[in-house]
Amino acid sequence: MSADSQANAWFMWAAYGAAALILGGYGLSLWRRARRSGR
Amino acid sequence: MTPEAERARVVVRRGLVLVAVGLLALAAVYVVAIRYTPVERFQGLPQKIFYVHVPAAWCALLAFSVVGIASILYLWLRDPRLDLFAESAASSGLVFSTVMLTTGPLWGKPIWGTWWTWDARLTFTLFLFFLFLAYRALRGALHDPGERARYSAVVGILGMVLVPFVHLTVYLFPTVHPQPIVLKPSSPSLPWEMLRTLLMSLGAYTILLIGFITTRYGLGRQVEARGGLDVG
Numbered sequence: 001m002s003a004d005s006q007a008n009a010w011f012m013w014a015a016y017g018a019a020a021l022i023l024g025g026y027g028l029s030l031w032r033r034a035r036r037s038g039r
Numbered sequence: 040m041t042p043e044a045e046r047a048r049v050v051v052r053r054g055l056v057l058v059a060v061g062l063l064a065l066a067a068v069y070v071v072a073i074r075y076t077p078v079e080r081f082q083g084l085p086q087k088i089f090y091v092h093v094p095a096a097w098c099a100l101l102a103f104s105v106v107g108i109a110s111i112l113y114l115w116l117r118d119p120r121l122d123l124f125a126e127s128a129a130s131s132g133l134v135f136s137t138v139m140l141t142t143g144p145l146w147g148k149p150i151w152g153t154w155w156t157w158d159a160r161l162t163f164t165l166f167l168f169f170l171f172l173a174y175r176a177l178r179g180a181l182h183d184p185g186e187r188a189r190y191s192a193v194v195g196i197l198g199m200v201l202v203p204f205v206h207l208t209v210y211l212f213p214t215v216h217p218q219p220i221v222l223k224p225s226s227p228s229l230p231w232e233m234l235r236t237l238l239m240s241l242g243a244y245t246i247l248l249i250g251f252i253t254t255r256y257g258l259g260r261q262v263e264a265r266g267g268l269d270v271g
Contacts, residue, residue, distance in 0.1 A: 007149070008083045008084045008085050008149050009084050011084070011085045011088065011145050011146070011148060011149045012073075012084040012085055012087050012088055014145050015088040015091055015092070015141070015142040015145040015146065016069060016072075016073070016087075016088075016091055018138070018141045018142060018145070019091040019095065019138045019141070019142055020065070020069070022134060022137050022138050022141065023062070023065065023134070023138065023247060024062060026134045026251065027058045027059075027061075027062055027247070027250075027251070030054070030055065030058065030251065030254045030255065030258070031055055031058070033258055034051045034052075034055060034254065034257075034258060037051075037258060037261050037262070038048065038051075
């Protein structure tokens with residue numbers, strides 16, 4: 001794999017990771033809030 | 040537990056189920072996009088960012104439209120549940136806007152050679168994001184529920200008015216941002232394997248959006264059922 005295509009792959013993984021972190025993180029924060037308010 | 044609190048708890052539970060289903064669907068989309076969708080010849084791997092960026096934009100604009108519609112209905116019917124629903128949609132829209140504004144530059148850098156440019160689409164999108172941040176700030180600053188609901192409804196409607204402009208910017212001011220390849224008058228100009236992945240992703244993101252709005256709305260209803268103050 002060339003340096004260029006490695007760099008390009010990095011951008012894709014970074015975007016997929018960021019989307020998963022933001023959406024998963026928000027989902028988790030709602031779940032935690034629901035648990036707290038359920039007590 | 041009062042019947043109202045019990046109903047709110049059921050809404051929260053349904054919302055969380057949708058969030059879980061949406062996240063699982065998103066995981067499946069990742070596998071399909073990375074493993075089973077062809078690599079575009081000219082852009083290479085960064086083109087696959089399209090499958091997480093476009094659905095985020097779709098959900099953000101959909102959520103902000105929902106804010107506007109709920110706000111109009113609130114001003115008409117004066118039902119506080121509509122205000123709460125608008126707030127839930129605005130917060131969820133901001134989450135998807137964050138995804139859109141994060142993944143966009145990650146595509147722009149390898150393809151355009153820059154993280155950001157003041158292209159009309161990008162500028163309008165950023166403006167819409169700031170407008171809904173202001174919507175959230177306004178809600179936090181006003182403590183009278185009626186006043187908070189009225190003022191934020193006006194801002195929410197103004198935000199909704201911007202949504203069609205965001206979509207049309209690529210036609211009105213054509214610069215560097217690609218034009219729509221699916222949501223356009225003619226048929227989608229995308230090979231089936233890519234269109235399939237995009238549609239799957241749109242589905243997963245939309246389920247997540249509905250889940251986020253439902254959960255947040257249910258949590259707000261729970262607070263109200265307890266007679267608590269939620270400046271949300």
